[in-house]
Amino acid sequence: MSDRTPMKVCIVTREDGLHLNDPLKHVIARSRRRLSALVLIEEAPRVFKSPSYRVRAFLVTLLAMRPRYFLKTVIKSVRCAVAGRAATLEEFARARAIPVFRAKTPNDPSCLRLLAGISPDVVIHQSPFILKRPFLAIPRVCTLNRHGSLLPLYRGLLAPFWALSESASTSGVTIHTVDESIDGGKAVVQEAILLGRKECLGSLLEKGFGMSGALFCRALDRIEGDEDSFRFLADGGESSGPRAPGKTYGFPAGRDILAYRWRRMKDALAGR
Numbered sequence: 275m276s277d278r279t280p281m282k283v284c285i286v287t288r289e290d291g292l293h294l295n296d297p298l299k300h301v302i303a304r305s306r307r308r309l310s311a312l313v314l315i316e317e318a319p320r321v322f323k324s325p326s327y328r329v330r331a332f333l334v335t336l337l338a339m340r341p342r343y344f345l346k347t348v349i350k351s352v353r354c355a356v357a358g359r360a361a362t363l364e365e366f367a368r369a370r371a372i373p374v375f376r377a378k379t380p381n382d383p384s385c386l387r388l389l390a391g392i393s394p395d396v397v398i399h400q401s402p403f404i405l406k407r408p409f410l411a412i413p414r415v416c417t418l419n420r421h422g423s424l425l426p427l428y429r430g431l432l433a434p435f436w437a438l439s440e441s442a443s444t445s446g447v448t449i450h451t452v453d454e455s456i457d458g459g460k461a462v463v464q465e466a467i468l469l470g471r472k473e474c475l476g477s478l479l480e481k482g483f484g485m486s487g488a489l490f491c492r493a494l495d496r497i498e499g500d501e502d503s504f505r506f507l508a509d510g511g512e513s514s515g516p517r518a519p520g521k522t523y524g525f526p527a528g529r530d531i532l533a534y535r536w537r538r539m540k541d542a543l544a545g546r
Contacts, residue, residue, distance in 0.1 A: 281415070281498050283308040284392055286380050287363070287400035288315045291354030292347065293483045294400055295363045297420070300487025301398065302367055305494055310392050312367040312374045313385065315401040322402060327525065334475065334526055337535040338435055343476020381406045389413075396497060398490060405452055416459075417452040418493055422482045424464055425450055429457035430523035434478040437469065439526075439534045445469055447482045449493040456522050462493040474538075 283305065287298060302309060321327055335347060359365055364374050377385035380403050389397065389412045397417040399405060410417055423433035424446040430436075437445040446466040451459035467481050526534075 280308045281395035281494075282310045282392065283396045283398065283494065284311045284313060284389060284394040284413075285309065285398045285400070286313045286315065286377075286385075286389075287398070288318070288402070289362055289364065291357075291361055292350055293479065295361075295366075297483055297487035297490065298363055298398075298400065299366050301490045301494075302363075302370060302372065304487070304491045306370055306372070308494065308498070309367075309372050310394055311388075312363065312372055313380075313388065314364060314374065314376050315378070315380060315385075315403070316376055317378045319402055330525060330528060330531065333528060333531045334432065334435060337531050338438070338474065339476035340472075340474040343474060343480070346480075347476060379403055380409055385409075386412065396494065399452060404456065405454070407454060410452060410454065415497060418449055418462065418490070419452045419457070419459070420486050420490065421448045421450060421457050422446075422479070424448055424466060425457060425461055428523060429521070431525040433523065434482060435475055435526055435534070436523045438473060438475060438478065439530065443469055445478060445482070447486055447489055449486075449489050462496060463489050465489060 285298060285301065287294060289295065302312075336344060339347065354361055367374050375388055377388065379385065380399065380401055386408055389409070393414070394412070395414045397413045399417050399419050405417065421429075421433060422445070423429075423437060424444065425448040427442075428436050428445075434445055444466050446464055448461050448464045450457070450461045453459045465485055467478065469478070
């Protein structure tokens with residue numbers, strides 16, 4: 275594809291100043307010539323709105339992060355709130371003349387019509403929704419997603435927590451194609467993160483999201499550089515963990531978070 279016009283890329287995501295916006299701003303800055311549109315998803319899956327989920331999200335932030343990273347998370351959240359629209363992904367894209375649209379969900383008919391009209395080669399998807407077949411049929415080449423593990427290990431929600439909870443020696447980030455399964459598809463690029471003794475959820479999230487913008491760009495380069503013959507990475511990944519690679523994880527329950535915190539406290543007391 276390198277001898278032709280640049281491939282057309284759309285980003286479909288939600289505003290997330292805490293984690294997602296920075297890597298996607300990197301993609302926008304580095305791949306401006308490819309980008310045809312930014313589509314911002316306004317709703318969240320129903321389960322994410324439940325009081326139970328909100329309580330567990332707070333607990334995992336409080337108990338699975340070391341105090342320094344918990345404080346950094348709070349400060350960044352406050353800064354995003356104070357900055358308002360100026361810090362949003364929408365304003366960043368508009369400043370670079372990238373068309374910005376909004377949709378309720380990625381599977382909503384209005385979103386499907388919008389994307390079909392753009393006719394992208396690749397869609398970068400970063401909303402919490404599971405994509406359905408009509409969406410996946412639109413991009414000519416593929417839809418890409420970022421996942422916080424070395425797939426096929428730790429499919430599902432909050433993979434970094436589960437890698438830490440199960441004492442894996444390695445975690446990482448995978449940019450992969452999307453199919454109708456949860457974190458299925460094929461890996462395009464992966465990068466490993468060695469888990470140190472003092473690793474916590476905050477440090478692992480910071481490292482993972484910190485490398486994700488560059489990994490998205492590498493994935494786009496691989497596809498655009500030799501679209502007809504580029505090969506996906508073999509299944510396997512470079513991580514290690516006691517669970518079978520095919521297992522899919524849900525969001526941690528309260529007992530999972532407390533068990534992790536108790537184990538970390540015992541390790542600290544034992545000097546491990």
